[in-house]
Amino acid sequence: xxxNLAQLRSQVELALAGRVSSPFTLxxxxxxxxxxxISEVDALAGxxxxxxxxxxxxxxxxxxxxxxxxxxxxxxxxxEACALIDxxxxxxPHSAEAAGIDLKQLLWVRCQNLEQSFRATDFVLQAGGFGFxxxxxxxxxxxxxxxxxxxxxxxxxxxxxGTSTILLxxxxxxxxxxxxxxxxQMEAEKSRWKSTLxxxxxxxxxxxxxxxxxxxxxxxxxxxxxxxRGIKTDFQDVGELRKRDDKSVVFETSEIWGF
Amino acid sequence: MAFASVYVPNFMLQAxxxxxxxxxxxxxxxxxxxxxxxxxxxxxAAARRAGIEIDMGGSQxxxxxxxxxxxxxxxxxxxxxxxxxxxxxxxxxxxxDNALDTIVLDIAGLTSLFESVKNFAAELTERSASIGLHPNxxxxxxxxxxxxxxxxxxxxxxxxxxxxxxRLSSLPIEVLLPSIETQETLRRWGIRxxxxxxxxxxxxxxxxxxxxxxxxxxxxxxxxxxxxxxxxPETSFEEELALDFAVTELEPLxxxxxxxxxxxxxRLTARSLAASAxxxxxxxxxxxxxxxxxxxxxxxxxxxxxTFEKTLRLPVPMRDSKTLLKLxxxxxxxxxxxxxxxxIILSAEPARPRAGQKGLFVPDxxxxxxxxxxxxxxxxxxxxxxxxxxQLVNTHRPGEFRMAPFSPAAQESHFAHKYVATKTALxxxxxxxxxxxxxxxxxxFRPELAANVDSQEGRPCLIYFRGMRGNVIAAxxxxxxxxxxxxxxxxxxxxxxxxxxFDSSAKKQNSxxxxxxxxxxxxxxxxxxxWFVRGRYD
Numbered sequence: 001x002x003x004n005l006a007q008l009r010s011q012v013e014l015a016l017a018g019r020v021s022s023p024f025t026l027x028x029x030x031x032x033x034x035x036x037x038i039s040e041v042d043a044l045a046g047x048x049x050x051x052x053x054x055x056x057x058x059x060x061x062x063x064x065x066x067x068x069x070x071x072x073x074x075x076x077x078x079x080e081a082c083a084l085i086d087x088x089x090x091x092x093p094h095s096a097e098a099a100g101i102d103l104k105q106l107l108w109v110r111c112q113n114l115e116q117s118f119r120a121t122d123f124v125l126q127a128g129g130f131g132f133x134x135x136x137x138x139x140x141x142x143x144x145x146x147x148x149x150x151x152x153x154x155x156x157x158x159x160x161x162g163t164s165t166i167l168l169x170x171x172x173x174x175x176x177x178x179x180x181x182x183x184x185q186m187e188a189e190k191s192r193w194k195s196t197l198x199x200x201x202x203x204x205x206x207x208x209x210x211x212x213x214x215x216x217x218x219x220x221x222x223x224x225x226x227x228x229r230g231i232k233t234d235f236q237d238v239g240e241l242r243k244r245d246d247k248s249v250v251f252e253t254s255e256i257w258g259f
Numbered sequence: 260m261a262f263a264s265v266y267v268p269n270f271m272l273q274a275x276x277x278x279x280x281x282x283x284x285x286x287x288x289x290x291x292x293x294x295x296x297x298x299x300x301x302x303x304a305a306a307r308r309a310g311i312e313i314d315m316g317g318s319q320x321x322x323x324x325x326x327x328x329x330x331x332x333x334x335x336x337x338x339x340x341x342x343x344x345x346x347x348x349x350x351x352x353x354x355x356d357n358a359l360d361t362i363v364l365d366i367a368g369l370t371s372l373f374e375s376v377k378n379f380a381a382e383l384t385e386r387s388a389s390i391g392l393h394p395n396x397x398x399x400x401x402x403x404x405x406x407x408x409x410x411x412x413x414x415x416x417x418x419x420x421x422x423x424x425x426r427l428s429s430l431p432i433e434v435l436l437p438s439i440e441t442q443e444t445l446r447r448w449g450i451r452x453x454x455x456x457x458x459x460x461x462x463x464x465x466x467x468x469x470x471x472x473x474x475x476x477x478x479x480x481x482x483x484x485x486x487x488x489x490x491x492p493e494t495s496f497e498e499e500l501a502l503d504f505a506v507t508e509l510e511p512l513x514x515x516x517x518x519x520x521x522x523x524x525x526r527l528t529a530r531s532l533a534a535s536a537x538x539x540x541x542x543x544x545x546x547x548x549x550x551x552x553x554x555x556x557x558x559x560x561x562x563x564x565x566t567f568e569k570t571l572r573l574p575v576p577m578r579d580s581k582t583l584l585k586l587x588x589x590x591x592x593x594x595x596x597x598x599x600x601x602x603i604i605l606s607a608e609p610a611r612p613r614a615g616q617k618g619l620f621v622p623d624x625x626x627x628x629x630x631x632x633x634x635x636x637x638x639x640x641x642x643x644x645x646x647x648x649x650q651l652v653n654t655h656r657p658g659e660f661r662m663a664p665f666s667p668a669a670q671e672s673h674f675a676h677k678y679v680a681t682k683t684a685l686x687x688x689x690x691x692x693x694x695x696x697x698x699x700x701x702x703x704f705r706p707e708l709a710a711n712v713d714s715q716e717g718r719p720c721l722i723y724f725r726g727m728r729g730n731v732i733a734a735x736x737x738x739x740x741x742x743x744x745x746x747x748x749x750x751x752x753x754x755x756x757x758x759x760x761f762d763s764s765a766k767k768q769n770s771x772x773x774x775x776x777x778x779x780x781x782x783x784x785x786x787x788x789x790w791f792v793r794g795r796y797d
Contacts, residue, residue: 106649
């Protein structure tokens with residue numbers, strides 16, 4: 001029996017030679033996590049796992065781009081090369097710089113359609129060396145992205161596995177299924193406004209200029225996390241979180257004037 | 260003092276084979292002159308064995324089977340000579356350009372680098388082989404002795420001081436390259452070798468042959484002494500290839516470009532240099548039927564369409580021929596030459612190679628060579644203007660930016676600077692009362708969306724765009740901006756930040772994408788007298 005097992009094992013190893021190295025060796029599952037720049041989300045998800053595909057989804061105005069900008073800001077400040085594959089050419093450099101992104105460290109690819117976006121992502125993944133790659137499909141309809149074959153997502157995951165690259169995809173609905181190591185759902189709770197006048201004089205109908213956008217409250221829910229369970233990260237010690245339950249947090253975004 | 264002479268036997272043929280390496284194992288003969296009077300000027304051993312002789316007529320040689328006949332190309336010889344000189348400069352800074360097929364190096368003090376003189380000579384042979392030339396190398400304490408030994412003896416020859424005359428004595432008199440008359444006189448005297456010439460008395464030789472006789476005698480004895488005439492190092496690196504048959508497709512062109520790049524990169528490597536830019540010039544053949552658009556273009560501008568030129572600027576100096584070939588291919592794919600190619604000239608702009616060592620704590624960054632290929636591919640996919648690193652422009656015009664080439668700085672200096680900045684920012688963030696807040700992001704609509712806005716008491720209250728209707732439940736504005744009024748592109752706008760509550764009918768159409776409420780930025784354009792939606796907060 002033992003001899004048969006050894007023979008079988010060597011046959012499998014021989015068949016997989018060149019494709020899978022050491023198929024019977026248990027891989028080290030410890031994954032480095034990096035901060036998103038939003039302490040609440042870091043505490044919820046344990047940060048962004050390197051070498052993983054991460055999906056952030058939600059409707060428009062749900063705070064997906066704010067999360068992206070925050071993560072890009074954190075990565076570019078660490079002098080990492082980052083890439084943004086902009087599926088709908090919606091990136092605003094002024095707002096990005098105001099959010100703390102070092103634009104010199106950012107490769108921006110302005111795509112016109114879904115095919116271009118996926119091919120551009122392939123090219124950037126093949127180049128290697130990027131710490132953070134974002135594929136922004138926020139404004140591409142759910143039906144269009146749904147038609148992308150699943151093997152594309154598997155290919156992306158395979159390309160970044162074992163590297164220090166993070167591939168973050170912004171969409172309206174999650175599509176990568178099991179390929180995604182972390183899936184976050186975003187939802188806007190309410191927008192906040194502030195007045196420049198005293199409360200007794202704050203007549204916004206007469207003086208609309210006296211009111212300013214102050215930001216909005218965003219709820220982030222962790223729909224799926226492969227690495228989170230059982231792994232303690234540096235981000236779980238952040239105190240005073242406004243959690244609704246174990247799987248979601250609320251964080252505030254604020255307006256930055258000047259862009 | 261020691262000198263090494265490097266001599267390439269049958270240089271014309273070796274230059275031709277260098278340009279076409281597949282000829283190396285075949286019988287090759289070179290013809291020169293105009294048909295039908297062209298004659299064989301060089302052959303290799305295989306061709307000689309087959310019966311081809313020098314001065315044989317080209318038409319006669321063509322009758323021999325399995326003989327590759329090529330026209331002599333002076334440009335190929337020039338390129339081979341330039342490459343040959345590069346090999347010399349790769350080994351010594353003091354090089355004499357003695358002839359097209361001969362160079363002399365001053366190797367005083369250099370042999371210790373290679374442990375022995377023999378190793379040095381072997382290294383020279385190896386470096387020459389890397390550029391496609393197979394030379395004889397001779398080392399002696401006298402310049403002329405080294406030159407004559409290299410011309411006369413195959414392979415590597417080392418002549419110790421004091422043995423010059425003895426070692427040269429067996430060489431035939433033709434190696435001295437005397438004039439035809441002198442050679443004939445010596446032949447009639449029965450003088451066949453250096454040794455026989457060296458035994459003749461100098462006064463009588465001078466009486467009969469003049470100063471030339473004295474010089475030949477000194478050369479034969481190995482006592483003729485002179486200083487090295489130094490050549491200035493070449494700064495231009497150029498390779499060219501004239502084609503017998505015009506090339507029209509990219510695949511065969513890539514093959515030829517690869518060959519030229521291999522040669523150029525070998526030359527650059529020999530000089531410990533890399534290229535910061537490449538210039539590709541191609542001469543095009545006149546086609547029988549020309550594209551009318553091209554004819555019109557040529558008539559409108561003074562551009563010479565018979566020459567196609569492309570320049571490839573590199574972000575970092577490179578000399579990897581495979582990477583460079585990919586880059587040139589990508590450029591040619593996006594802008595191919597309009598015609599059949601009959602001549603290719605490829606020149607490199609030399610630069611010091613990139614030397615860098617990454618720090619232990621510096622994050623990974625894309626390899627510059629790979630990144631350049633990726634940038635080219637991306638540019639081919641989405642267009643040059645749509646890929647790069649965004650840069651803000653010093654203007655108040657909304658949304659103005661420009662694209663700059665992407666060159667991430669992962670150097671330690673950048674990292675150290677950013678590390679300090681980040682630490683400071685984090686400290687400020689920790690002490691700030693709004694430390695838990697994240698900047699709200701803004702997404703632009705390109706092009707901006709036209710909208711219909713109903714206003715009440717000067718503020719927007721109802722908005723229609725993209726087939727959707729929404730009530731404005733909160734508005735902030737108007738924020739007036741204007742500028743460039745002295746130009747055609749002047750602008751004057753009233754901006755509003757508004758929160759829209761979309762109708763349930765709009766929600767039904769696209770329930771997933773459109774939320775109940777959304778924060779948008781709209782503006783009234785006073786120049787176009789219309790409302791537009793600039794973007795939304797996300």
